[in-house]
Amino acid sequence: MTAHKRNSATGRHRVFVEHSVGATQGGLHVLPPALPQFAHVGRFWDREHHCFSAKLLPGEYYVTTTGEQIATVLGSCVSACVRDRRTGIGGMNHFMLPQDASKGTSAWGSTVSAATRYGNVAMERLINDILKLGSSRDSLEVKLVGGGRVLGASAIDIGARNIDFVRKYVADEGFMVAGEDLGDMYPRKVQYSPATGRLRVKKLNAVRNNTLFERERNYLEVLEKEPVGNDIELF
């Protein structure tokens, strides 16, 4: 195995030892540096696909230039997978819309509702970070996934709201949708590779995913409490 030197300047290169393939074959994998804004996102070596994988929690997003995969588990949340077709640079987000009640924006209707504004920013952050790496809007390819009706008996179909939003957003922005896997009754395990554009989706058994539901519920509660739009500074 090649010895990998640590980049002492950035401190971001870390050496990983893979134990999985049997004791005789443990190889070294160097974690590529993440873009600075994504230093907090957890990453691991994916033994099955032989690449590093960033694991997204609800509300997070990640952009990679180094051929990494991005993975997450979606219940009623949605992910937009966005990549530049020419360069393979791209990323993925993981979000849902907060409920509209009590945000006091009824005067403007759904166009400017708190939910729409929140969703817009979740999309724009991802797209801007890709554009900043030298892409143009017309070379972006989008795939959409998630939005399951995972709590079958629940009165409000949160997944459907998220789907309606994200479909409208990409249509309004004029993005090419290369594929989608939305709705249905199941949670999904998703793995996206911006370098190739490949999106793997595995449908999961709903009843065995209490952790997932718990995580989404907590995320939604945080969203409901967060004020949408309070950061204004006059110079």
Added chain:
Amino acid sequence: MGRLIMTVDDSASMREMVRATLVGAGYEVVEAVDGQEALDYARENPCDLVISDVNMPRMDGITLVHELRSLPHYRLTPLLLLTTESSAEKKLEGKRAGATGWIVKPFNPEQLLATMARVL
């Protein structure tokens, strides 16, 4: 007669949200898709206020603010930057270019209108 506001953003959804907010409050709105288009319009036409995104192709919002300040008829016009960027360094760049204020997305419609009313 409503005051004329220019909204500059490369995202069609964002332009629509700002437009809906402003039109609902009685303003007239002109839209531009990037800094260059906004500057081309501004060279020939005065506006009462400009709300611009920062990250845009061709010309970003901070360059736009800088360019607008060199136009005699935009020397005193309120120029607000409306962006997902929230770092102190970026805000300082905006301030130095001559921006009037900085609003982080997602914006709150009431607060956007209140801020505009203050600087108009």
